[in-house]
Amino acid sequence: MQYRRLGRSGLQVSELSLGSWVTYHNQVDTAAARELLAAAKGAGMNFFDNAEAYAKGMSEVVMGDALRALEWPRLSYIVSTKFYWGLDRDAQPVNHRDTLNRKYLMQAIDGSLRRMGLDFIDLVYCHRPDPNTPIEETVWAMSDMIRQGKALYWGTSEWSAADIRAAWDIAERHHLHKPVMEQPQYNLFHRRRVEQEYARLYDDIGLGLTTWSPLAGGLVSGKYRGGVPPDSRGALGGIGAFVKDLTDAAKNAAVAQLEPIAAELGCTLPQLAIAWAARNPRVSTVITGASRRAQLEENLGAVALIARLTPTLVQQIEAVTAPLAG
Numbered sequence: 001m002q003y004r005r006l007g008r009s010g011l012q013v014s015e016l017s018l019g020s021w022v023t024y025h026n027q028v029d030t031a032a033a034r035e036l037l038a039a040a041k042g043a044g045m046n047f048f049d050n051a052e053a054y055a056k057g058m059s060e061v062v063m064g065d066a067l068r069a070l071e072w073p074r075l076s077y078i079v080s081t082k083f084y085w086g087l088d089r090d091a092q093p094v095n096h097r098d099t100l101n102r103k104y105l106m107q108a109i110d111g112s113l114r115r116m117g118l119d120f121i122d123l124v125y126c127h128r129p130d131p132n133t134p135i136e137e138t139v140w141a142m143s144d145m146i147r148q149g150k151a152l153y154w155g156t157s158e159w160s161a162a163d164i165r166a167a168w169d170i171a172e173r174h175h176l177h178k179p180v181m182e183q184p185q186y187n188l189f190h191r192r193r194v195e196q197e198y199a200r201l202y203d204d205i206g207l208g209l210t211t212w213s214p215l216a217g218g219l220v221s222g223k224y225r226g227g228v229p230p231d232s233r234g235a236l237g238g239i240g241a242f243v244k245d246l247t248d249a250a251k252n253a254a255v256a257q258l259e260p261i262a263a264e265l266g267c268t269l270p271q272l273a274i275a276w277a278a279r280n281p282r283v284s285t286v287i288t289g290a291s292r293r294a295q296l297e298e299n300l301g302a303v304a305l306i307a308r309l310t311p312t313l314v315q316q317i318e319a320v321t322a323p324l325a326g
């Protein structure tokens with residue numbers, strides 16, 4: 001496992017990391033989370049991604065319980081959380097849902113710290129942009145969170161390049177803590193934001209990337225070609241909106257065309273897709289997902305593949321999915 005600087009910061013993250021969305025609490029209990037975390041860290045991963053909204057706060061509880069049981073030195077791992085959607089959405093019709101206002105953010109970090117049982121969280125993200133709150137208010141709140149010692153670095157997730165730059169400029173002007181990283185979706189079917197929209201931000205403001213869904217939720221593993229397997233994310237209730245994409249016929253046909261390339265390389269499709277994302281030097285870490293240990297172990301095989309993806313191979317891979325990629 002190699003480590004990469006998180007943008008211009010001094011923090012180094014493992015090139016592959018592990019997230020908890022969908023899995024923790026829904027598919028993975030505390031004992032299984034502990035096993036996954038131990039296997040991940042044993043292979044060199046040092047970053048574990050989370051969010052307030054995942055399983056309505058329960059993903060943070062599961063990760064916190066597992067970390068406590070593992071008794072790792074706090075220096076040896078990095079955890080994150082993200083804020084925007086809010087908890088108790090029905091009980092809080094205003095101010096604490098779909099927002100990045102100061103009141104919500106200052107209370108949200110306390111809730112996450114409590115659920116995870118930690119003194120501070122390494123990385124905190126604004127999980128989505130909030131067009132109804134001035135960016136300046138959000139930047140002050142995120143910077144204050146860091147000044148209070150409750151978080152160490154802050155960033156954004158799925159913000160436009162213009163909003164990220166505006167936030168950075170405000171922080172620069174007021175000598176506040178600047179956004180360090182963005183968390184965008186990045187996979188063979190979703191490339192434009194990372195490769196085009198953010199292009200100037202990497203050198204201009206030193207933006208780091210912690211990218212999500214390298215398998216497009218499992219689609220690129222090829223397992224949806226024959227329909228939705230009963231033990232897969234696609235069969236879970238509650239994420240219906242994603243299922244259409246997982247079973248998209250054209251995308252699944254493209255995935256089938258990647259098989260010979262993977263076979264030539266002696267790797268699996270998940271390994272190919274994860275290595276493809278990690279081969280982009282703008283990516284600080286590829287956040288992977290796994291509902292079971294065998295998947296994690298398979299996905300870790302991508303590490304050895306990254307350096308083998310020559311420009312010619314990358315071109316070959318991209319030629320297959322480019323017509324369907326956004």
Ligand SMILES: NC(=O)c1ccc[n+]([C@@H]2O[C@H](COP(=O)([O-])OP(=O)(O)OC[C@H]3O[C@@H](n4cnc5c(N)ncnc54)[C@H](OP(=O)(O)O)[C@@H]3O)[C@@H](O)[C@H]2O)c1
Binds near residue numbers: 020158294299
């Ligand atoms: N910032 C954001 O808005 C945002 C959004 C989404 C995700 N994220 C973060 O990014 C992380 C990764 O996203 P993701 O879970 O969507 O990643 P992904 O790699 O696209 O999908 C992971 C899922 O695919 C299946 N899978 C994984 N490895 C496999 C393998 N080797 N063979 C077959 N199936 C395999 C598993 O689901 P099943 O076994 O259930 O099918 C697994 O949970 C999340 O945990 C979260 O931390 C952030």
